[in-house]
Each structure stands twice: as structure tokens, then as C-alpha cells.
Amino acid sequence: MVRRGIRSRPSSRRLAVVVGTAAVALGPVAVAAPAAAAPLTAPGPALASVASVVGPSGIAVDLEQMGAGAALTPGSQLVVRVQVTNTSTTALTGARARLFVNSPVLSSRAALDAWASGEGVQGGDRFSGVDGAEQPVGRSLEPGESTEVDFTVDADQLQLGADFGPRGVTVDVIDSSLQRLAALRSFVVWAPQGASQVTAPLTVVAPVTAGAPDVGTGQLPEQRVEDQLGRLRDLLPAMSLQSTSLVVDPALLGPFAQPAQEQSSTATGSASSQGATPSSSASASASAAASPTAGSAASTPATASTADPTSAGGTGDAPELTTGTADETSPDLQAWLDVLRARTGGRAVVLPHGDTDVVATGAAGTSDLLALAVSQSRAALDGDDDQALLWPADLGTATPQPLVTESAAAARSAGGSGPGPAVLVDARSVPGAVSDRGTGPSTATLATRTADGSTATATGVLVDAAASSLLTSAAADGSQVDPSEATARLLADTAVSASAGGGVVLALPRDWDADPSAMATVLGPVSSAPWVRATSLPDLLATPPTAAAFDVSQARALSAEPGPTGTPLSAGGLNDAQSAVAAARTVAPVVQDPTGRQELLAPVERRATAAAGLGWREDLQGWQQGVDELGETATRLRSALQIVKRSTTTVISSRVNLPVNVSNSLTQPATVLVHLRSGNLRLIPRDPVQLTIAPGATQPAQIPVKAAASGDTSVTVYLTDTAGNQIGTPMDLRVRVRADWEGRGVAIAAGVAGLVFVGGVVRTVLRVRRRPAPPVVRSAEEADPDGPPTRRPEESTRG
Numbered sequence: 047m048v049r050r051g052i053r054s055r056p057s058s059r060r061l062a063v064v065v066g067t068a069a070v071a072l073g074p075v076a077v078a079a080p081a082a083a084a085p086l087t088a089p090g091p092a093l094a095s096v097a098s099v100v101g102p103s104g105i106a107v108d109l110e111q112m113g114a115g116a117a118l119t120p121g122s123q124l125v126v127r128v129q130v131t132n133t134s135t136t137a138l139t140g141a142r143a144r145l146f147v148n149s150p151v152l153s154s155r156a157a158l159d160a161w162a163s164g165e166g167v168q169g170g171d172r173f174s175g176v177d178g179a180e181q182p183v184g185r186s187l188e189p190g191e192s193t194e195v196d197f198t199v200d201a202d203q204l205q206l207g208a209d210f211g212p213r214g215v216t217v218d219v220i221d222s223s224l225q226r227l228a229a230l231r232s233f234v235v236w237a238p239q240g241a242s243q244v245t246a247p248l249t250v251v252a253p254v255t256a257g258a259p260d261v262g263t264g265q266l267p268e269q270r271v272e273d274q275l276g277r278l279r280d281l282l283p284a285m286s287l288q289s290t291s292l293v294v295d296p297a298l299l300g301p302f303a304q305p306a307q308e309q310s311s312t313a314t315g316s317a318s319s320q321g322a323t324p325s326s327s328a329s330a331s332a333s334a335a336a337s338p339t340a341g342s343a344a345s346t347p348a349t350a351s352t353a354d355p356t357s358a359g360g361t362g363d364a365p366e367l368t369t370g371t372a373d374e375t376s377p378d379l380q381a382w383l384d385v386l387r388a389r390t391g392g393r394a395v396v397l398p399h400g401d402t403d404v405v406a407t408g409a410a411g412t413s414d415l416l417a418l419a420v421s422q423s424r425a426a427l428d429g430d431d432d433q434a435l436l437w438p439a440d441l442g443t444a445t446p447q448p449l450v451t452e453s454a455a456a457a458r459s460a461g462g463s464g465p466g467p468a469v470l471v472d473a474r475s476v477p478g479a480v481s482d483r484g485t486g487p488s489t490a491t492l493a494t495r496t497a498d499g500s501t502a503t504a505t506g507v508l509v510d511a512a513a514s515s516l517l518t519s520a521a522a523d524g525s526q527v528d529p530s531e532a533t534a535r536l537l538a539d540t541a542v543s544a545s546a547g548g549g550v551v552l553a554l555p556r557d558w559d560a561d562p563s564a565m566a567t568v569l570g571p572v573s574s575a576p577w578v579r580a581t582s583l584p585d586l587l588a589t590p591p592t593a594a595a596f597d598v599s600q601a602r603a604l605s606a607e608p609g610p611t612g613t614p615l616s617a618g619g620l621n622d623a624q625s626a627v628a629a630a631r632t633v634a635p636v637v638q639d640p641t642g643r644q645e646l647l648a649p650v651e652r653r654a655t656a657a658a659g660l661g662w663r664e665d666l667q668g669w670q671q672g673v674d675e676l677g678e679t680a681t682r683l684r685s686a687l688q689i690v691k692r693s694t695t696t697v698i699s700s701r702v703n704l705p706v707n708v709s710n711s712l713t714q715p716a717t718v719l720v721h722l723r724s725g726n727l728r729l730i731p732r733d734p735v736q737l738t739i740a741p742g743a744t745q746p747a748q749i750p751v752k753a754a755a756s757g758d759t760s761v762t763v764y765l766t767d768t769a770g771n772q773i774g775t776p777m778d779l780r781v782r783v784r785a786d787w788e789g790r791g792v793a794i795a796a797g798v799a800g801l802v803f804v805g806g807v808v809r810t811v812l813r814v815r816r817r818p819a820p821p822v823v824r825s826a827e828e829a830d831p832d833g834p835p836t837r838r839p840e841e842s843t844r845g
Contacts, residue, residue, distance in 0.1 A: 104134025105141075105219055107230040109531045110194060112215075116537060116575035117237035118201050124234060126197040128217050132187040140222030141183040145176075145197040147204045147234065148214030153545065155484025158538050161214040162231050176203045183219065201236075210241040210577075211545055212538035232531055233538035237576065245579040246544035247488050248289045249586050250517070250569065251470075251507075252554040253437060254281060254386070255295040255401045258659025260303045261672025263369045264652025268302035272379055277559050282385055284521065284560035289573040291583035293435050294390055295397045296426035297656075300383060304370040369649075393584040395433045396423040398467070400659040401556075404436045406614035407658055408448030415624045416452055417459030419655040420467055433587050434467040439660050440609025441472040441509060441553070446598040447494045454502035466504060468587055470553060473508035475604050476596050485542060488549030488586055491595040503595070505587060507551055513539050514552045521565040522558065529567045536572045544577040551586075556660075612663040619673040623657040626650055626680035633683050633712070635767040642714040650679060686711045687718060689763050689777035690744060703748035704781070706763050710739035718773060720747040723762040729781055731761070736768070 113125035126145055132138045152158050178199045187193060197217075206213060213236050218229040237243070256271045256278070271278075285292050375383070390396075398404070398419035407416045420434045436453060438444035449469040457466030469492065473479045479486045492506040513536060519525055520532035543550050554560075573580045630650035637643040653676055662669035690707035710716045717738045722731035732750035739745045749763075764776035 103227045104132065105138065105228040106131040106133050107143075107217060107219060107228045109217075109230060109232055109528055109534075112232060112234065112530050112534050116571050117235040117541075117577075118206075118213075119237050120202060120239055122201045124197070124199045124201055124204070126199075126215070126217065127194060128197075128230065129192055129194050130183050130187070130219055130228075131192040132189055135189050137189070138183070138187040138221070138227075141187070141219055141227065143181050143183055143195045143197075143217060143219050145179040145199060146216040146218070147199075147206065148216070149204070149206055150213075151207075151209050151211035151236075152214060152233070152538065153211055153483065153542065155539065155542055158212065158233065158535070158542065161233070162535070164229075164231065206236045206238070208238050208241060210237055210243050210541070211235070212541050215534075233534045235537050235541045235575075235577075243577055244544055244547060245577055246540055246547075247549040247581040247586060248540060248552075248573060248578045249488060249507075249550070249581050249583055250285070250287075250290045250552045250554070251293055251395075251435075251583050252281060252285050252290070252558060252560075253293045253295070253397060253401070253556045254278070254298060255397065255556050255661075256298055257401075258661030259297050259400045259652070259656035260367050261653055261657045261662075261669070261676060263303040263367050264649060264656045265301060265303040265367075265370060266297050267367060268304060268370065268375065268379065271298065271302060272376065275379060275382060277557075279382060280523070280560045280562055281558070282382075282389065283562040284565040286562075287566070287569055287573050287580065288582065289569070289578075289580035291395060292386075292389060293395050293397055293437065293583065294386065295399070295401045296423045297400050299387065299426060300375055300379075301370045301372045302375060302379075303367040304374055306366040306368045390427060393432065393588075394427055395435050395468075395583045395587065396427060397437060398434060398655070399423045399426065400655045401437075401661065402655065402658045403439065403615050403660040403663065404449060404452060405438050405444055406617075407620060408452045409614060410617035410620040412617075412620045412624045412658070413452050413455035414459060415620060415627065415654060415658050417456040418627060418651055419658065420456050421460060422651070422655060433465060433584060435507070435583075436467050436469045437553075438470065439556075439611040439614075439663070441470070441475075441511060442604040443607070443609040444471065444475070445603045446471045446475055446492055446506065446601045450492045450494045450504040450506075450598060451496055451502050453504035454496070468505040468507055470507045470509060472511050472604060473551075474511065475601055476506065476508060476598060477601055478596055479508055479593075481546060481548070483542060483546045485546040485548035487591065487593040488551050488581075489589070489591045490593045491591050492598050493595045494597065494599045505591065506596070506598075507583075507586070509551050509553045510539070511553075513550065514554065517552050517568065518554050518558060520568045521561055523561040523564075524559075525561065525564060529564055532568045533571050536568070537575055540572060540575060540578050549581075611660070615658065615662060615666075615669065619670060620658055622673050622677045622680070623654040626676045626683075627654045629680040629683040632771065633686055633773060635769060635771065636687065636716040636718055636773060637712070637714045638717050639714065646712065646714060650676075650683070653679070682711070685774065687716055687739075687765055687774045689720075689765065689774070691777060692779065704751050704761075706747045706749055706779075707744055708737060708739055708747060708765065709744040710741060713741050715740055717768060718765045719768060719770075720749060721764050721766060722749045722751065723764065723776075724751075725760055725762075729759050729761060734766075 108129040108131065109126075110129050111125065111127040113127070115122070118124055124145075124147070128143065130141070130143060148161065152161055176199055178197055181195050181197060183195060184193045212233045215232045215234050216229055217232075219227045221227055256266055256274050259266045281292075284290075398416060399422035400419060402416055402419045404416065407413065416436075423434055424432050434456075436449050438449065446469065449471065453467045453469055460466070468489075471492070473486050476490070476492065479490060486508055488508060490506050490508060491503055493501055493503045496502050516527070516532055516535060520527040520529055540550055572578060627650060630647050634643050634647045637646055653672075657669070657673050657676055662672075688709045688711075690709055692707065704722065706720055706722075708718065708720060715738055717736065719734040719736050721734040724731055730752040732752065735747045735749050737745060737747045759781050761779050761781055762776050763779055765773040767773055
């Protein structure tokens, strides 16, 4: 069948190999992928099965179909369809197409690469005497015309031997003088009956992320997620095969940060963000799907904050965001979230919350921050048994050793609640992991020596970066890679791995824009191949590694150049974020109410892990602003409970209460113990005093002390929580001690009182003496002669 003019499918969608008339022009090539599908995995040699070489003849051969099922077996037929296109300026007349099948087994990845790159064009080809292996191209092809050529060959005629494994396939085009004009290279897997065959686990993983959360709120901005909704929607059906697994950033499960003005309008009863987003979401999703760079994890995160537990504010000129709730999520986004939650409802593997820049946290030594992000992820999915995966931004520039150290530190911080995070690494970066045949295990125990001399271990997931790059390109939206040729190469790769007793792990990039149909076409036959054991990532990690542990202490990154995602976040900013968490955790125990304590602690922890998000690499200025605000929050938390400084206090008694004022700037009541520490024995403090201070209030505490000697002294007042952990900054107070003033004062007072009493007595006596004698009163007898006789007092007889 000859078709004139423009073909129904663009030739860029299929594999094309063009050679000149003098010699076969096949050489090493690289996968050409659209910008949107550029892999974030290791830079390295791409699989050479996808080629595009233009020679002087201008004849192109495109693979349309390689039809033998997953494998070619005895009694079956090999069906191959190619499209021949005349891209030259002259007509092609009398051309014929031929099919060759290379009989020797291609038993290593290097052999596959060599065959695909054009080495040994004729060696081992079986053509002569095979029925159906030569077909006429058809009538003369004018410039720009194409025609399809079909081959159907009985497998038994090819005499491929008794060994299982991939064979090389060549389709060439010759002219009437038998000169080769073009040659296409591909693969078919020969699976004879009775051949011993083991299965290789195949696992394909894709991260589900939408950039870094906003540092001000600790949540992903909803608008940014909606802008990527088209890409995210396609990702779920594309990753629906048994061999595929989603690795989700739980920050993407919501709730999402909302613009501050929409929040306020919702509060006043006007149109909410939920009602305003569906149409804009759909248009944004369409543009995201059309643009090769839309939906990148490097999308600039918006920065602003009202989530600070001690204050609120925005950041620079960035849109001001506020903490959102689940009720504010748009219907379109909520519908996608429901599907995503259903996919992650069972056993799942998650990224650290906010998709942590694990290379940066490892370099900064902020393993506590990473451990917090891992625990947040597990809490978001309501399961401590969910496995976490440390996924570096660029596998080719990541060194395994710090990832293993971080994983072990995170496991220690978790206190045994759940397994330690697994680490995703390029298999080539692990010494000894890749055999001479170019294969290796899917997982292995990675070990390294730590600074304290101990051994840290972690489960490593070993990625085949070259095959990952091929699948990324072939199954991407708008791909220029022929899916049939990609499938043939992946079938050959997995067959080599199965023969060598290895496994295959393919990792897709964070900003991968999937074509679900192409993914099913490319990966479907590979996942169902008899020598492949489709294995989900949770199942893979649940199976103990069979290979011996690999020491990565001396492992090096494959490339010293920065990867496509840029340089890691700075250590200073990450340490500031970790310090903010430490400040919040120090202050939180003073809040006795568990709900209030969580209201204080959770926002700071969310903001800190958001500051470690990988997506911030593309907006370092906005990241620094957010980190600065987080540092200010930490400063306010450290000074939230303060001892109010006062002037010198005088103590004039051996036992007295020393007054101290304590202020609380938190929004929750705080209960503290007020302690006193003396530098000498002049003033001896008693037991600390417990004090509960209302929010935003200052309250006095009376600290009992004993004055043992007079003199001036300095005492230190400090606060602790009820468990004895110090809070805030201690305060030095000057105290003037007059320990004997009280006794002296009492004696003086007593003396003065005695003198006053004696003086009063003397004065009374003197006053009596100075008083004139009263007149002498005669007796009644003298006064009344008729009465009975009486004696005068002076006449009384003493006796």
C-alpha cells in the first residue's frame, strides 16, 4: 500500500534509521525527548535502541509493529511491519526490504547497546532460505511518499537454538543493484520450550508531587495544584498496571493554602474560592498539559503567612496566603483527590512531607527535619507501617552514603515506629551493584560507617537509569519515540536481567507528563512477559533483599555537575528551619491542654518541613524570605515566656518571699515553674513556685528564700516546664540582703516600748504625789451623836 503526501502519523513519532548508499550509517545515538519529559534521573548513556540517523540516500525505515507477543516461541510466527519513506529528492524504484534475525543470544546490556548502535550489521544474520523474509517495497516511491511493508516468518525457520534470550533483528532496504539504502535495528526475545527461565521483578515508580508547600502556611497553594491538574489526572491511569506504583507527597492530599482575600470574603458570606475555581482550573489544566514545562516541580511556590502562632504577616510582593481548610477545595481538585486517596488507601510508599530535598538535608546535617517530614507523611495516611522513600532530585548527582546516613537517623528519631525510609539510588553509583552483564538486584542493603564509628544501613532501591529514560520518553505526552521499538528494547532488557537473576526498577521524573495510552502500549507487554514478575513498590520493599550488603562508604556521585533541578538548598536556611522546630518543642510543654499544645506546635512543624521542600530550588529568593520569617517565629517563641526585669530588691528578714514577675505572649495559658539560683550562701532559695499565666498577661510569683548573711548578692531566676526542662532566658537580679535587720529592729522596738512603759509609770507616780491631800472626813459618830459609837481608822488596833 502506497500513501502519498503527508503520513497519517508524523514520522517523529516512530523510530527512523536512514543510511547512505556507501555503508551502513548506524552509530551511537541518544534518546530525543521533549522538554516536558526530560528525566530528572541520572545523566548517563541512553538506550541506543531508539535511533535517528539521516544519510545521503534519504530513505527512512520506521518500525510500525513487532508482532510476536512478548516472546517468539517455537511454532509461532514473527510478524514485523515497517514503513519506508522516501525523504530524498529523487524517486525510489525497484527497492526491496529484507528481514534478518541474529541467531546468537545478546546476553548482556552492552551487547544490546552494541547491536542497537549498528555494530556487526551482517554478523550472525539468517536470511537466505527463510520464506517471507524479503518483500518488495512496491512501485516507485516519489519524494515524500511512504509505504508499509509486512513480514511474516515462521519462527522454526530461523534456527535460533535452545537458549532463552533476546536476538537482534534487522530490517533493511536495498535498491535494484542490491546496495543497502537503510537499516533498522530492533530486538525479539526467543523463548524455546524447556529452557530454564527465572523471572525478574519489574517495578515502575512515579512521584506524585506539585512542588514545595508555602513556608508561611505549610500547605501547597491550591492554585498551583490546579495549574498542574491536567498532568496529575493523566498520571493516575498511566500508573495503573500491576508493575507500577505511585510515590505520593502527602502534602498533595490537602488542605491547601488559599489567597488571603478569598479567605476573608468567604468569612463575610461572599463567593468562596470553592465556587470560583472550577472554570479557571479547567483552563489552567489544559494549558499545563499543552506546555512542555507546565506542572514542573520547580514551579515557583507562593510565599506568605498567617500561620505564625505568635503573629501574622505576608512576604514581600508575593501573594498573601492563609491556611486553608478541606471545605475550601475546588470540586475538580476534590474529585481527583478522592481517586488519589483511594489509590493510597492500602499499603503505600510516600515521600517525606513536602517532598524534602534529601540531598540538602543530608549535607546540612538536619536529619531531625527529615525525620519530622517522614513522620508527617505517615500520619497523613494514618499508618505507621507505610514505607517512606528518600528520592533525590537528580540520581546522577546524588551520593548514596549521606542518604543511608539520613535514613538511619530518621529511623532512630522515629523511635521504632515504622521501618526506616528506603533510599532511591542509581544502581551505577553503588560499587559492585551492577554486574558484568549490566544487571543487578532491584533492592539491596546499603551500609556505611558514620562519624561516630557505628554502621548505618538502609534499604536501597536500585534504579536502571537508562531504561527509565527510555520509558519516560516513550510514554510521555507528545513523545517522539516509537512505542513499538521502546517495548522491544524493554523486553530485551528484562530478558537479560531475568537470565542474570537480577531485577529492573524504572523511576519516572517528578514533572513527567504522561500519555496513558502510550504507557499501556509500551509497558503493557513488558509487564505481562513470562520472564517478568510485575511487582509493586510496597511488595518489593516488603521482600528482604537477596543480595549481599553493599558498602557505600566510598561511593561517589556519577556526575559532579549540578543536575537539571539546580543546586541543593543552603545549610543555613535548613538549620534555621530545624531550630524553629526545636524552639516550638521547647515551649510547647508549658501548654497543659493537649489541643492548645498541638495548635502551638503543628503550624511551626508544617512550615519547617515546607522550607525543606525540593521545589524551592527554583525560587531561592522566595525561599529565603520564608526561612527568614520562620526564624522570626523561632525568636518570638524563645522569648514568649519572659522574666520581667526589676530594680534591686532588699531583703531584711531571714525568711521572706522574693517577688518575680513573669510575662506570657503566647495565645494559650502557660504553666511554668519559677526557680531561683543563688551564687553564694547569703540568700538560700527554697522550692520553685508553680505559676499559670494567662495568654498575653504578666503575673507575679512569690519565691520563698532564706537570708543567712547580710550583703549585696546576685541571683538567677529561670523558668522550666513541669518536667524540669528550661524555658526561655534566665534573668539575673540584684538583691540587697540585710539578714539581721529584723532582729535588731525587734530589739530596738522592744527597748523603745520598755522605755515608754517605764516612763509612763514614773510619770503616773509623780503625778499622784503632786496631787493635794483630800479633806479629812470625820467619823459618822462625830457627825451624828445619836448614832452607835465607831472607831476612827487611826484608832484601829493592829494585831
